[in-house]
Amino acid sequence: MIVKETACKECGVIVNIPKKINFSQYRCPRCNALLYRRGQPFSYIITMAVTALLLFVPLTFLPILDLDIMGLQSSSTLFEALWMVYKDGFYFIAFVAMMTGLLIPVIMLILLLFILVPLKHGYRPEKVSLYYRLYEKMSDWGMAEVYLISIIVSMVKLHGMGTLHIGLGFYMFIFFFITFYITTVWFNPDDIWLDDAVDN
């Protein structure tokens, strides 16, 4: 049996993972950290990533909420809400919220496509390690799910102020998050390196 030697990223112990793994995940024997998770074929991941990106497009113009106070109407998309914060002069908040809530997941999906589409067609993009490094660095900072829950909290908060309608953008955002999440779970970074690659 061919064995791959690695170390646990959380406790530092040296572990040997059998290379032809026939189980779906491998955990550290000492601290139980997840060291290997079998990925799905690249074609599945590409399809899911493209779906997520397509779902994101309408988010730029579909309102998430409509608010009606005494005949006055106000509706807002996810971007417009942050734009108002920017206009109030809170640039840092608007920037961080825009990046973590909306743009980082999108950039991650695009980077993933940059890596996987060429690999799927049999050649290695020159900058694959750069793309992967960016993808990996961003993965801790994507907060689409937090933004999603914050919409629900805002709905409850605004409930007393007037009549509230949930916009199509909100449902789109839910589907965007679900497809984004599935994409990242299906992707196993080990599959993109030549020395570990499995046939896709």
Add this chain to the structure above:
Amino acid sequence: MQWITDIEAGKQLCLHCRKLHPLSVHRCDRCGSEVHQRIPHSIAITWSLAIAAIIFLIPANLLPMMVVKSIAGEDAGTIMDGVIYFLEHGEAGIGIVIFAASIFVPFFKLTVLLYLLLNIHLNRSHRAKFGLKLYRIIHFIGKWSMLDIFVVALMVGLVQFKNLATIVTGPAAIAFMLAVVMTMFATEHFDPRLLFDTELKKRKHKNESNEGNTHV
């Protein structure tokens, strides 16, 4: 069971792509990241960011998070005011969510970070596994403290009725966000393997004193 760690084996792991390298390597040949056996200056950076975050949490909790301007006048509310408002208006669920995300999570994260740092300084190797569990928890819940910021942003964006009512971001929001971002960077810079290295340090120490005894 006796575990062999990367330090004993003279190896170092690339944290980005998880390739194991010999100590002579400085840059990972697979993903191009810098390779270190442990995150450089992990303890010093974690300490400083944690302390900075604690300082920013003070204005974050005392200043208003958002200001509601309406015909009735201006109403500025801190984070805690928001929680109390919901508890009083029969929305206990939302009140608890905001309390958990904006007050409990930041304090819990910072307490855990300080506890982990102390465990390393005091060489408490028997606490390593427990510490790692706590570390995983704060790593997982960290981003949820951003919840209230997003809520404020949405409210500001939605409630713009020129004369009737507008909502403006309060000064606490920026302090709060700085505290959250710094805590996240602190968690990122903390190397949980240091918790387990304390055992190695102890073992070495014991061996040395044993050797000393036999020579006497």
